[in-house]
Amino acid sequence: MAPPLPLDRLQRWMQAVIVHPGDAASAPRAALARGEAPGARVADLVRPSARLTAAERVGIYHDMYLLRMEEALATDYPALRHLLGERGFLDLVRGYVRAYPSRHFSLNRLGDHLPEYVARDARLKRRAFCHDLARLERALALVFDAPQTPPLGADAVAAVPGERWEGARLVPVAAFALLAFRYPVGAYADSVRDDEGHEHPPLRRADTWAVVYRRDYSVWRQDLSRAGYHVLRELASGRTVGEAVASALRIRARDRPTERGLFRLFRGWMAAGLFQGIEL
Amino acid sequence: MAAERASRERPSLVPRDRSAGNRWGLPDLGIGVGLRTVHFPHILGRRPRVDWFEVLSENFLDTEGRPLRVLDQVAERYPVALHGVSLSIGSTDPLDRDYLRKLKALAARTRARWVSDHLCWTGVLGRNVHDLLPMPYTEEALRHTTARVRAVSDFLERPLVLENPSSYVEFTATTMPEWEFLSRLAEDADCGLLLDVNNVYVSAFNHGFDAEAYVDALPADRVVQFHLAGHTHEGTHIVDTHSDRAAPAVWRLYARACRRTGNVSTLYEWDEDIPDFETVHREAKKAAAYRTSVPGAAASR
Numbered sequence: 001m002a003p004p005l006p007l008d009r010l011q012r013w014m015q016a017v018i019v020h021p022g023d024a025a026s027a028p029r030a031a032l033a034r035g036e037a038p039g040a041r042v043a044d045l046v047r048p049s050a051r052l053t054a055a056e057r058v059g060i061y062h063d064m065y066l067l068r069m070e071e072a073l074a075t076d077y078p079a080l081r082h083l084l085g086e087r088g089f090l091d092l093v094r095g096y097v098r099a100y101p102s103r104h105f106s107l108n109r110l111g112d113h114l115p116e117y118v119a120r121d122a123r124l125k126r127r128a129f130c131h132d133l134a135r136l137e138r139a140l141a142l143v144f145d146a147p148q149t150p151p152l153g154a155d156a157v158a159a160v161p162g163e164r165w166e167g168a169r170l171v172p173v174a175a176f177a178l179l180a181f182r183y184p185v186g187a188y189a190d191s192v193r194d195d196e197g198h199e200h201p202p203l204r205r206a207d208t209w210a211v212v213y214r215r216d217y218s219v220w221r222q223d224l225s226r227a228g229y230h231v232l233r234e235l236a237s238g239r240t241v242g243e244a245v246a247s248a249l250r251i252r253a254r255d256r257p258t259e260r261g262l263f264r265l266f267r268g269w270m271a272a273g274l275f276q277g278i279e280l
Numbered sequence: 281m282a283a284e285r286a287s288r289e290r291p292s293l294v295p296r297d298r299s300a301g302n303r304w305g306l307p308d309l310g311i312g313v314g315l316r317t318v319h320f321p322h323i324l325g326r327r328p329r330v331d332w333f334e335v336l337s338e339n340f341l342d343t344e345g346r347p348l349r350v351l352d353q354v355a356e357r358y359p360v361a362l363h364g365v366s367l368s369i370g371s372t373d374p375l376d377r378d379y380l381r382k383l384k385a386l387a388a389r390t391r392a393r394w395v396s397d398h399l400c401w402t403g404v405l406g407r408n409v410h411d412l413l414p415m416p417y418t419e420e421a422l423r424h425t426t427a428r429v430r431a432v433s434d435f436l437e438r439p440l441v442l443e444n445p446s447s448y449v450e451f452t453a454t455t456m457p458e459w460e461f462l463s464r465l466a467e468d469a470d471c472g473l474l475l476d477v478n479n480v481y482v483s484a485f486n487h488g489f490d491a492e493a494y495v496d497a498l499p500a501d502r503v504v505q506f507h508l509a510g511h512t513h514e515g516t517h518i519v520d521t522h523s524d525r526a527a528p529a530v531w532r533l534y535a536r537a538c539r540r541t542g543n544v545s546t547l548y549e550w551d552e553d554i555p556d557f558e559t560v561h562r563e564a565k566k567a568a569a570y571r572t573s574v575p576g577a578a579a580s581r
Contacts, residue, residue: 019407061411065411068410145343
């Protein structure tokens with residue numbers, strides 16, 4: 001029997017077993033081959049029980065690892081999981097956690113890089129759609145955990161003199177994300193969330209826009225027109241209300257908002273609590 | 281209420297059977313339930329009569345959204361203790377100072393009665409596999425873990441409380457039983473113990489040791505809290521799933537432990553296939569039958 005490993009090497013060996021991408025049976029041997037315990041057999045490191053071999057015992061941890069990662073990511077990406085199916089999603093998770101293993105104390109952060117991984121995963125069918133869907137679901141998760149900032153009250157809005165609005169800057173609440181998509185992923189996510197027996201919208205190419213925000217500790221998604229997205233993007237980047245409106249009036253004619261339309265947009269956003277401050 | 285910093289004075293190694301309370305005077309909070317998201321509406325809406333809640337620390341450390349808002353409301357109405365899964369006290373990686381800073385802040389925010397985690401490691405080389413991995417019970421591991429427990433207790437300015445893990449692997453390097461490792465660690469590092477009697481039962485089956493001997497061997501005056509939970513028997517081994525009612529044998533083990541420690545804060549965990557709140561609470565309250573049968577048991581609140 002080989003001499004006992006020091007604690008640090010024993011832990012590195014066991015972690016290598018747990019995260020080995022192959023099956024549980026091959027994991028202990030593959031981890032040994034990584035060099036933490038050269039010449040040792042699994043039974044040199046782990047005792048068998050009355051009912052399980054040493055390799056079977058350590059395999060329990062290996063099998064639970066991927067399931068735990070899958071469960072955590074499925075919580076944040078339910079629509080993507082639905083689109084890919086159980087097997088497809090598990091394959092995605094297997095590759096993802098190899099590329100982006102958790103380095104954070106919370107599993108809530110495991111999915112931080114999933115959208116960029118999806119964008120690069122050449123094995124995925126409908127990759128561009130999956131990427132947009134992952135971006136939407138990531139935004140929902142980030143907004144869920146973002147800092148709480150009180151939205152502007154009606155009094156604060158009413159207190160701004162009419163002539164000052166053109167030069168005013170509106171500051172979005174902290175729990176705010178503005179998104180442009182090439183596919184109708186919002187409608188798809190809605191269809192997944194709805195009851196069983198739902199029909200999914202076509203996955204065809206179609207530009208869509210949305211703002212995701214939190215109000216009263218609930219996360220909301222509001223679909224936007226091209227003009228609405230354009231104005232909100234300008235405001236969120238620090239442009240004045242006057243600059244944002246002027247910019248919106250320069251977009252292509254069929255998407256250009258009317259004055260009344262712009263007024264309705266602003267009124268709706270104020271009511272939704274999208275802004276936390278006015279800088280005059 | 282912040283727990284008083286424990287003295288470094290070396291305590292007696294003789295367990296105090298039927299002792300009323302632990303050496304730090306941490307209160308017996310009664311019978312509590314783990315705070316779980318699915319029960320948020322019930323707890324806030326119905327304000328059930330629960331003695332206390334245990335909070336999974338990591339679920340609240342990196343969010344300023346609804347979970348933290350709910351926790352603030354719960355902590356206003358109920359005593360709370362923090363229970364973590366990512367301290368990784370046995371790891372050979374450096375301690376995560378960012379994690380500790382956030383944990384300390386959360387403990388202050390919730391007026392946590394104590395802060396607990398597990399005797400385990402969760403990853404090395406900067407990774408977190410998010411599992412409670414077993415330690416080899418060696419002199420080297422004991423020295424290593426003792427130093428880290430002391431460092432964490434100093435940082436948190438309160439005695440860390442450590443839970444015995446459930447495990448499926450036993451290392452050939454191990455030179456002492458888990459209860460001896462845990463007892464020596466508690467004494468050397470001056471930390472509290474969270475005795476999970478279901479974990480004792482699970483590990484006893486998986487490794488073939490005597491569960492009663494384990495419970496009898498721990499220093500009773502260091503036990504700050506009990507855990508109870510259900511498990512899943514796979515035939516070849518038992519998995520600590522927290523998915524069911526506690527087995528009768530686990531209750532018997534709990535009764536045995538209560539006879540040694542006196543009444544100690546008891547918490548029921550249910551984490552998979554979670555039923556409605558009242559069902560979980562009913563299961564937890566079964567503990568009362570064992571607690572009240574303890575002669576001279578403390579009931580300070």
